[in-house]
Amino acid sequence: MLFDYEQETLPREELEALQLRRLQTQCERVYANVPFYRKKFDEAGLKPSEIRSLSDLTNLPFTEKQDLRNHYPFGMFAVPRDQVVRVHASSGTTGRATVVGYTRRDIRNWSELMARSFMLAGANSNDVIHNAYGYGLFTGGLGAHYGAERLGATVIPISGGSTKRQAVLLKDFAPDVICCTPSYALHLHEAAMEAGIDIAKLPLRIGIFGAEPWTDEMRRDVERKMGLKAMDIYGLSEVMGPGVAMECIEAQNGLHIQEDHFLVEIINPETGEILPPGSTGELVITTLTKEAIPLIRYRTKDLTSLDYTPCKCGRTFARMHRLMGRSDDMLIIRGVNVFPSQIESILLETEGLTPHYQLIIKREGTLDTLEVQVEVDEKLFSDAIKNLQRLEGGIQKNIKDFLGVTAKVKLVEPRTIERSAGKAKRIIDQRG
Numbered sequence: 001m002l003f004d005y006e007q008e009t010l011p012r013e014e015l016e017a018l019q020l021r022r023l024q025t026q027c028e029r030v031y032a033n034v035p036f037y038r039k040k041f042d043e044a045g046l047k048p049s050e051i052r053s054l055s056d057l058t059n060l061p062f063t064e065k066q067d068l069r070n071h072y073p074f075g076m077f078a079v080p081r082d083q084v085v086r087v088h089a090s091s092g093t094t095g096r097a098t099v100v101g102y103t104r105r106d107i108r109n110w111s112e113l114m115a116r117s118f119m120l121a122g123a124n125s126n127d128v129i130h131n132a133y134g135y136g137l138f139t140g141g142l143g144a145h146y147g148a149e150r151l152g153a154t155v156i157p158i159s160g161g162s163t164k165r166q167a168v169l170l171k172d173f174a175p176d177v178i179c180c181t182p183s184y185a186l187h188l189h190e191a192a193m194e195a196g197i198d199i200a201k202l203p204l205r206i207g208i209f210g211a212e213p214w215t216d217e218m219r220r221d222v223e224r225k226m227g228l229k230a231m232d233i234y235g236l237s238e239v240m241g242p243g244v245a246m247e248c249i250e251a252q253n254g255l256h257i258q259e260d261h262f263l264v265e266i267i268n269p270e271t272g273e274i275l276p277p278g279s280t281g282e283l284v285i286t287t288l289t290k291e292a293i294p295l296i297r298y299r300t301k302d303l304t305s306l307d308y309t310p311c312k313c314g315r316t317f318a319r320m321h322r323l324m325g326r327s328d329d330m331l332i333i334r335g336v337n338v339f340p341s342q343i344e345s346i347l348l349e350t351e352g353l354t355p356h357y358q359l360i361i362k363r364e365g366t367l368d369t370l371e372v373q374v375e376v377d378e379k380l381f382s383d384a385i386k387n388l389q390r391l392e393g394g395i396q397k398n399i400k401d402f403l404g405v406t407a408k409v410k411l412v413e414p415r416t417i418e419r420s421a422g423k424a425k426r427i428i429d430q431r432g
């Protein structure tokens with residue numbers, strides 16, 4: 001069953017007409033209320049009233065994360081502060097935090113879109129939802145919480161951390177759905193095993209996993225270990241939070257973008273040129289209904305492609321391919337480009353390796369070097385040293401053969417790579 005049948009199955013022309021109306025209103029709103037946008041429109045010699053078709057969007061300027069940072073904390077808000085009922089912020093590990101705000105209506109829309117996302121994933125109002133996304137400035141916790149309540153489900157607001165206790169509560173409360181990052185799901189599984197709890201034997205049916213890159217190999221691993229269907233959810237705080245796009249349980253073939261609220265484009269990340277449907281490039285999102293902090297052509301840095309062909313679930317919203325990575329996570333090792341996800345795929349296809357790994361980038365002279373540290377499982381760990389060395393050589397060769405990158409592979413003992421309650425830290429940059 002669809003959550004919002006009429007909206008989610010709108011014929012393309014009607015959907016685009018709705019998008020255009022909303023885009024026009026949004027442009028009027030930012031022009032009137034956000035000096036940053038008024039200046040950008042004026043510089044482009046464009047008035048909001050000149051937006052007459054969706055393709056006119058291409059005349060508008062891009063917005064970037066740096067623009068939000070430059071207007072830290074509230075300078076991009078389009079409503080007076082007294083209409084803002086909540087703020088969230090990104091962690092700001094790579095610079096100043098980016099702060100976003102929500103009006104009452106923004107929160108209502110977000111809850112609605114998260115409730116839709118739960119239904120896309122096959123959850124329903126009878127479900128008990130264990131929400132292990134972090135509560136706080138991060139959008140994961142409260143975003144999933146409000147959506148679960150809007151759905152009418154029973155939400156367990158456990159947040160991230162206290163992993164052993166979470167394992168016990170999974171057994172005692174027997175939830176149907178779990179929400180967390182895929183790496184935390186694996187961590188939880190490990191802690192549960194240590195406590196003698198086999199999550200695969202619990203009623204848990206669906207995992208709503210996102211907020212960090214993960215591969216299909218990782219999905220299969222999580223599904224096998226936890227005995228559930230692992231569903232991919234996408235979002236980013238600048239644009240709303242989780243629920244911008246979600247896979248449907250019926251086809252599980254790309255993430256439906258909630259196109260009645262977001263207008264999407266794919267561009268060449270180097271030139272900014274718009275790419276035709278099906279091409280892989282950077283996802284650019286224009287918010288169509290956000291009031292507190294509307295964004296026009298926001299460059300997400302996330303790399304994906306769009307699919308407009310009909311989906312067997314009946315929804316008409318376009319689907320984005322699961323993320324390939326972020327353009328700023330791309331490693332260039334001796335002139336060869338590689339994404340962490342490509343290395344993850346190779347690691348997880350190798351028997352005896354675990355999904356716990358880190359990529360360490362160093363500089364030797366003028367060249368960058370890559371070391372892949374990956375944990376082996378207990379069984380392999382007890383093997384003779386010479387077998388482990390042979391395996392290291394084998395993985396090194398696969399990385400070279402499939403990706404063209406020279407990497408040093410180092411197998412490490414089980415449980416030596418740091419676990420996280422939220423997003424896993426995959427890249428350790430020691431270039432200084």
Ligand code: DLL
Pocket residue numbers: 090133139140209210211212213214232233234235236237238241242243300302323326
């Ligand atoms: O991670 C929002 C979120 C919370 C999404 C819970 C899904 C579930 P930020 O902290 O602003 O927001 O980080 C956004 O995380 O631009 C992507 O690079 C990455 N990301 C989010 N979802 C996925 C996913 C939240 N399903 C950034 N696959 C985004 C891969 C993802 N990467």
